[in-house]
Ligand SMILES: Nc1ncnc2c1ncn2[C@@H]1O[C@H](COP(=O)(O)OP(=O)(O)OP(=O)(O)O)[C@@H](O)[C@H]1O
């Protein structure tokens with residue numbers, strides 16, 4: 393397995409946000425995480441990246457990474473694209489992308505910028521408030537592509553992306569898969585759901601179902617969250 397989560401539990405400010413979470417992601421699998429607002433999807437994504445301390449076990453390629461720092465996990469090949477991407481005033485898109493890019497040629501940067509549907513001249517703008525929310529989401533996706541990680545955790549990569557471009561974003565994610573990356577994909581969008589291989593439903597901090605995509609999708613439509621917090 394690429395990723396295996398065992399009995400993950402997270403408590404924040406006295407509140408149990410994730411309870412006994414178990415699931416796994418295979419190599420080169422696109423694994424969808426479904427759940428209504430507040431079910432714990434972002435918390436799970438950030439816990440795998442190492443942003444919150446947790447109880448339980450996180451295994452990455454068979455190795456226990458539960459107690460590693462964010463940077464150690466990043467070095468092992470895990471990356472997270474945030475639901476709300478950060479701003480870096482004063483840093484150009486080009487320099488921002490160069491930090492994470494495995495192949496640091498300008499040609500490769502230009503190719504990836506085009507792939508996420510941005511114009512070339514955006515490379516010379518700042519990663520700040522001068523960019524729109526959707527543009528920043530695309531820049532972040534470009535940085536994940538350039539990183540060529542083993543596991544990409546994408547927290548609603550389609551949020552703030554116009555309807556016409558959602559297809560483009562799904563194609564980018566399929567491209568990641570074909571490059572050998574496993575993807576944990578958090579989304580509510582139908583287009584994105586359909587590129588997933590397997591899926592897990594989170595509800596009130598618990599996994600209520602995990603399995604083949606179409607079956608999980610049906611289950612989610614029928615009963616999105618059968619538990620109470
Ligand atoms: N800093 C915090 N302290 C305490 N509770 C928090 C904190 N941040 C989030 N929560 C709670 O944790 C629960 C899960 O939040 P999370 O952001 O993981 O949900 P989500 O599934 O990503 O929701 P959405 O679909 O809206 O993005 C929510 O009930 C939220 O109120």
Ligand SMILES: [Mg+2]
Pocket residue numbers: 433434435475547
């Ligand atoms: Mg969230």
